[in-house]
Amino acid sequence: xxxxxxxxxxxxxxxxSIKYCQTEKELLDSKSFEKILxxxxxxxxxxxxxxxxxxxxxxPSTDLENEFLRLFKLLIIMDKQxxxxxxxxxxxxxxxxxxxxxxxxxxxxxWRGLERxxxxxxxxxxxxxxxxxxxxxxxAFTNLVLKTYRRIEENLMEKDQNIYRQLSAGINAxxxxxxxxxxxxxxxxxxxxxxxxxxxxxxxxxxIYPNENKRSGLFERxxxxxxxxxxxxxxxxxCYPAKVGSSLxxxxxxxxxxxxxxxxxxxxxxxxxxxxxxxxxxxxxxxGARLPKHEKRTxxxxxxxxxxxxxxxxxxxxxxxxGYMKKMILTLHNLRMIKLGNxxxxxxxxxxxxxxxxxxxxxxxxxxxxxxxxxxxxxxTLSKKYLKEIKIIFDDMGSFHIEDGKVIGYGTEIGxxxxxxDLEMGYSFKEMDRAIFMNPHRQNARVLLPVSTYDVVTRGxxxxxxxxxxNYEDTNDVLRFFDTPEKAIDVFSKGRRKAKGTTSESGLVExxxxxxFGPVQEEQATTKLINQYFNQLFDNNIPxxxxxxxxxxxxxxxxxxxxxxxxxxxxxQQ
Numbered sequence: 001x002x003x004x005x006x007x008x009x010x011x012x013x014x015x016x017s018i019k020y021c022q023t024e025k026e027l028l029d030s031k032s033f034e035k036i037l038x039x040x041x042x043x044x045x046x047x048x049x050x051x052x053x054x055x056x057x058x059x060p061s062t063d064l065e066n067e068f069l070r071l072f073k074l075l076i077i078m079d080k081q082x083x084x085x086x087x088x089x090x091x092x093x094x095x096x097x098x099x100x101x102x103x104x105x106x107x108x109x110x111w112r113g114l115e116r117x118x119x120x121x122x123x124x125x126x127x128x129x130x131x132x133x134x135x136x137x138x139x140a141f142t143n144l145v146l147k148t149y150r151r152i153e154e155n156l157m158e159k160d161q162n163i164y165r166q167l168s169a170g171i172n173a174x175x176x177x178x179x180x181x182x183x184x185x186x187x188x189x190x191x192x193x194x195x196x197x198x199x200x201x202x203x204x205x206x207x208i209y210p211n212e213n214k215r216s217g218l219f220e221r222x223x224x225x226x227x228x229x230x231x232x233x234x235x236x237x238x239c240y241p242a243k244v245g246s247s248l249x250x251x252x253x254x255x256x257x258x259x260x261x262x263x264x265x266x267x268x269x270x271x272x273x274x275x276x277x278x279x280x281x282x283x284x285x286x287x288g289a290r291l292p293k294h295e296k297r298t299x300x301x302x303x304x305x306x307x308x309x310x311x312x313x314x315x316x317x318x319x320x321x322x323g324y325m326k327k328m329i330l331t332l333h334n335l336r337m338i339k340l341g342n343x344x345x346x347x348x349x350x351x352x353x354x355x356x357x358x359x360x361x362x363x364x365x366x367x368x369x370x371x372x373x374x375x376x377x378x379x380x381t382l383s384k385k386y387l388k389e390i391k392i393i394f395d396d397m398g399s400f401h402i403e404d405g406k407v408i409g410y411g412t413e414i415g416x417x418x419x420x421x422d423l424e425m426g427y428s429f430k431e432m433d434r435a436i437f438m439n440p441h442r443q444n445a446r447v448l449l450p451v452s453t454y455d456v457v458t459r460g461x462x463x464x465x466x467x468x469x470x471n472y473e474d475t476n477d478v479l480r481f482f483d484t485p486e487k488a489i490d491v492f493s494k495g496r497r498k499a500k501g502t503t504s505e506s507g508l509v510e511x512x513x514x515x516x517f518g519p520v521q522e523e524q525a526t527t528k529l530i531n532q533y534f535n536q537l538f539d540n541n542i543p544x545x546x547x548x549x550x551x552x553x554x555x556x557x558x559x560x561x562x563x564x565x566x567x568x569x570x571x572x573q574q
Contacts, residue, residue, distance in 0.1 A: 002015050002018075002119065002121065002177075002195070002235050003015060003018075003235070004019045004031055004032070005019070005030075005031050005032040005035060006255060007035055007036075007039070007114070008255075008256060010114065010115055010209070010259070011114060011115040011116070011117060011255075011256075011258050011259065012032070012036075012115070012116050012117070013117045013118070013119065013255055013258065014032055014116070014117070014118045014119075014171070015118075015119055015121070016119065016120045016134075016137060016141075016174075017119070017120050017121040017122075019031070019032075020137060020141075021141070021144060022140070022144070023144075024076040024144070024147065024148045024151065025073065025076065027144060027145070027148055028069060028072050028073050028076070028148070034065075034069070036107070036110065036111055037065055037068060037069065037107065038065055039110065040103075040106060040107045040110045041064050041065060043110070044106070051099060051102055051103060051106075052064075054096065054099045055099060055100075055103060058092045058093050058095070058096045058099065059093060060089040060090070060093075068103070071083075071090070071093070071100075072152055074087070075151070075152040075155045075156055076148065076151050076152060076155070078155065079155040079156075079158050080094045080097070080156055080158060081158065094156075097156055097157065100156060101153065101156065101157070104149070104152060104153060104156075108149055108169075111145075111169075112167070112169060115172055115173075115208055115209075115258070115259050116171050116172045116173075117171065117172065117173050117174065117175070117258050117262070118137075118138060118141070118171040118173075118174040119174065119175050119176070119177055120134050120137070120174070120176050120177065121177045121178075121179070121195060122178055122179075122198070134174060134176055134199070134201065135201055138170065138171050138174050138201060138203075139170075141170040141171060142168060142169055142170025142171065142203075143170070144170070145169045145170045146166070146167070146169050146170075149169065168203045171203070172202060172203055172206060173200065173201065173202035173203070173206060173262045174200070174201050174202070175197050175200050175201075175238065175262065176197070176199040176200075177195035177196065177197060177198065177238065178195065178197075178198040178273070179195065180198075180273050180276075180277055181277070182196070182250070182276060182277060182278075182279075183278045183279060183280060184280065184281075185280070185305075185306045187225065187227060187228075187303065187305075187306065188227055188284065190227060190230070190232060190234075191234070191237070191239070191252050191284070191286065193234055194234050194237045194238065194239045194252055195238060195239065196238075196239045196241055196276075197238055197239060197240050197241070197261075197270065198270070198273070199270075200262060200265045200270070202262060202265075202436075204432055204433045204434060205432045205433075205435060205437060206262075206263075206435070206436045206437070207436075207438075207440065208259040208263070208436065208437070208438055208439075209438075209439055210259065210320045210321050210438060210439060211317045211318075211320035211321070212318060212319070212320050212321035213321065213438075213439050213442050213443065213444045213446075214321065214323070215321055215323035215324055215327065216318075217298065218516055218520060218521070219298050219299065219300050219311070219327070219328055219331050219517070219521070220298065220299050220300070220521075221299070221300060221301070221521055222299040222300065222301045222312075223301075224301065225301050225303055226286065226297075226299055226301060226310060226311075226312035227284075227286070227310060227312075230286060230289040230291070230312065231289065231290070232252075232254075232286070232289040232290075236254055236255050237252050237253065237254055237255070237288075237289075238252070238253060238255070238261055239251065239252050240253065240261055240264050240268075240270070241270060241271040241275075241276045241281075242264060242269070242270070242271065242329065243268055243269045243270075243271050243275070243454060244268055244283065244329055244330070244333045244412050244413075245333060245398075245410055245411060245412035245457065245458060246410070246458060247282040247283050247332075247333045247336055247412075248271060248275065248276060248281045248282050248283070249281060249282065249283035249284070249285060249332070249333070250276075250281045250283070250284050250285070251264065251285045251287065251325075251329060252284070252285065252286045252287065253287040253325070254287065254288025254289065254290075254315055256288055256315060257288045257320065257325070260287070260320075260322050260324075260325040261287075261325075263322055263325075263436050263438075263448055264325065266414075266415040266434070266435075266436050266448040266449065266450050267326060267413050267414065267415040267417065267448060268329075268412075268413060268414065268415075269454045280306065280307075280308065281308060282307075282308065282309065282333075282336055283308070283309050283310075283311070283329065283332040283333060283336065284308055284309075284310045284311070285310070285311040285312070285313075285328055285329055285332060286310075286311070286312045286313075287312075287313050287319075287324070287328070288313070288314070288315040288319075289312065289314065289315060290314065291314050291315075294314075294315070294316055295314060295316070296314055296316045296318050296319060297312065297313070297314040298312075298313045298314075298319070298324065298328065299311070299312050300312075300328070300331060300332060300335065300521075302335065309332040309333075309335050309336050310332075311328040311331065311332050313328060322417065322438060322446065322448070323417075326417055327517055330396070330397045330412060330413075330517050330518075331517040331518050331521070333397075333412055333518075334397070334399070334515070334517055334518025334519070335518045335521065335522060337399045337518070338518060338519070338522050338525050338526060338529065341529065342399045342400065342401045342529075343399060343400040343526070343529045343530065343532075343533045344397065344398075344399050344515055344517070344518045344519055344526075345363060345365060345394075345397070345398045345399060345400055345409070345515070346365065346366070346367060346396070346397055346513075346514050346515035346516075346517065346519075347363060347364050347365035347366055347372045347394075347397075347398070347469070347514070348363070348364050348372040348373060348375065348376045348392075348394060348395050348396070349362065349363040349364070349392075349393040349394050349398055349409050349411065349461070349463075350362055350376065350379060350391060350392055350393060351390070351391040351393060351461050352379070352387050352389065352390050352391075353387060353388040353389040353390075354386060354387060354388065354569065354573060355386060356573060357388075358572060358573070360464040360465060360572055361393070361409065361461040361462060361463055361464045361465075362464065362465045362467070362568070363398075363400075363409055363463050363465070363466050363467070364467045364468075364469050364547060365466070365467070365468050365469065365492060365513075365514055366468065366469030366471070366497060366514050366549075367495055367497050367511050367514040367516070368499075369471065369497060369498070369499055369551065369552070370469040370470075370471045370497040370514065370549065370551065371469040371471045371547075371550075371551035371560070371561050371564075372395075372396075372469050373395060373396070373416065373418050373419075373422055374422050374549060374557075374558075374560075374561040375469065375547070375549060375561045375564060375565060376392065376395060376416075377418075377422060377423055377561070378561040378562045378564070378565035379565055381562070382562070382565055382566065382569065386566075386569040387569075391452065391456050392411075392416075392451045392452045392456070393409055393410070393411045393452070393456060393457060393461055394409075394411030394412060394413060394457065395413065395415075395417075395451055395452075396412075396413060396417065397411075397412045397413065398410055398411045398412060399412075400463065400533055402532070402533065402536055403460070405536070405540070406462050406540065407462065407463045407533060407536055407537055407540070407542065408460045408462055408463070409460070409461050409462075409463050410457070410458060410459075410460055411452065411456070411457035411458070412457065413452075413457070414450055414451070414452050414453060414454055415448055415449060415450045415451060415452075416448070416449050416451045417446060417447075417448050418446065418447060418449070419444060419445065419446060420437075420440060420445045420446065420447055421445070421557075423447070431447075431449055434449060434450055435447050436448040436449075463537070463542060464542065464543075465542065465543050465544075465545075466537060466543070466544045466545075467479075467544075467545055467546060467547040467568075468491055468492050468514075468545070468546045468547070469497075469546075469547055469549050469551075470496075470497075470546045470547065470548045470549065471497050471498055471549050471550065471551035471552045471560075472496070472497060472498035472508060472552050472553070473548060473550075474550060474553050474556075475548055477548060478547065478548055478563060478564050478567035478568070479545055479546070479547055479548075479564075479567060479568065479571060480545050480546045480548075481543050481544065481545035484538070485531075485534040485535050485537070485538045485544075488534055488538075488544045488545075489530055489531065492513060492514070492530070492534075493512060493513055493527070493530060494510050495510050495511040495512055495513055495514035495515070496508065496509070496510045497509065497510075497514070497552070498552035499552075512526070513526060513530060547564050547568065548560070548564060549561045549564050550563075550564075
């Protein structure tokens with residue numbers, strides 16, 4: 001059973017199914033408030049704060065936790081004058097109201113500084129009252145926190161405030177959990193009873209502050225199923241059933257990484273119960289199960305017997321970055337695609353309709369920092385001038401399939417995980433009502449935005465143009481096309497780019513087929529697919545070339561992709 005309340009250094013989780021506060025007194029009597037109050041006093045003690053010394057001089061006893069609990073419970077029903085008449089020991093406290101106000105503000109800011117989550121556990125019946133009223137319950141809890149905070153301060157100051165800020169002081173995000181049973185092979189008994197997320201609601205702007213801001217290293221193949229050796233407490237994990245393109249993924253994440261688990265809702269659609277009940281998943285990913293020595297481990301395994309691709313990332317501070325959540329899921333999906341004879345593509349793909357009515361599907365291949373997302377952003381900013389419509393099929397990862405002799409592109413994600421610096425100035429703030437921001441104050445700050453729909457992502461579009469994003473060559477050319485598949489394969493397979501600090505790499509680097517998320521691990525099988533697909537493209541007279549984004553060249557970070565996009569649109573019009 002998931003506890004009523006849990007807290008770590010970054011987040012707090014409140015289980016509304018066990019305890020839901022509806023009055024100020026219930027809130028002050030709750031274990032959650034008691035723990036928050038305890039932590040704030042401990043923090044002041046650790047800081048050797050002078051405020052604590054002043055409070056000890058004026059409070060009736062040295063037991064500050066109980067004294068403040070008692071005082072707050074009085075202040076929600078009486079003003080300070082009435083309290084002093086009944087309890088003369090508080091006269092000294094009320095002579096130093098400013099110190100008490102300082103403590104209340106510090107306590108309130110500590111609470112607001114945490115990432116705050118609520119959960120409700122329901123039965124499989126969608127009509128359950130807890131399910132129906134979850135949004136109302138979340139909003140009511142926010143109002144209760146604000147009401148309690150304001151009443152205590154106003155009774156202490158003996159006047160109403162003149163300015164009221166309707167902050168999101170309650171819960172940042174909430175999840176509805178279901179006890180739906182899933183059909184997993186016996187190998188996966190350790191995760192079978194982990195509750196499944198049925199709904200997510202979050203209050204924008206949703207801002208999280210993970211420990212890391214970049215990913216490092218490759219995901220390594222394991223000869224042993226990690227499920228066999230990991231130990232996990234099922235009450236500390238949640239399952240996000242994700243629709244990753246055509247793959248069904250069960251993503252099990254530890255409560256320490258609740259921020260990354262909730263953020264998945266802007267990247268992958270939640271599968272409906274009928275899409276996973278009595279069905280075996282294609283992918284299983286365990287994120288955050290601890291190892292005895294707290295070592296970092298990022299591995300994948302193919303369970304041939306059950307035809308399941310399994311991923312595992314251990315619980316360490318180094319993996320507290322959304323890239324570890326996203327990229328392992330995509331790696332597992334790509335490995336599945338390779339086994340099915342489909343070619344994983346690390347890049348971006350759009351279907352555009354020009355002003356003159358011409359429709360084209362353009363795919364741009366490139367590793368992190370090559371300019372694929374920046375090119376999409378340039379397409380978006382120039383769309384009013386050149387385009388009638390733009391549909392994003394994938395922003396980071398997709399796959400090519402050969403159907404009836406044609407190369408068809410499919411996506412995986414409904415969202416985009418992009419650097420704030422790569423977006424048009426102010427655009428992310430215009431989308432604030434849908435965005436999830438990650439470390440906006442740091443280098444390589446990211447935002448997670450929904451950019452497409454599952455229907456568009458999985459519809460399938462014939463590839464009309466395939467381009468490699470060249471971010472390092474300073475040339476007058478913007479487009480260059482290959483006249484043989486061999487020349488194209490050489491450039492695409494080398495995957496050359498100049499690293500821009502989005503990973504731990506630096507300088508001019510290469511990664512096989514610009515895709516370290518599946519093709520690098522299965523290079524031999526991918527090489528066969530590359531030859532097959534590129535020959536098919538040339539047989540179909542599909543233009544294959546390079547687009548010079550110049551993203552890694554100083555002063556061209558923004559205008560390079562924009563110039564490339566303009567030239568591409570003009571070329572298409574001709």
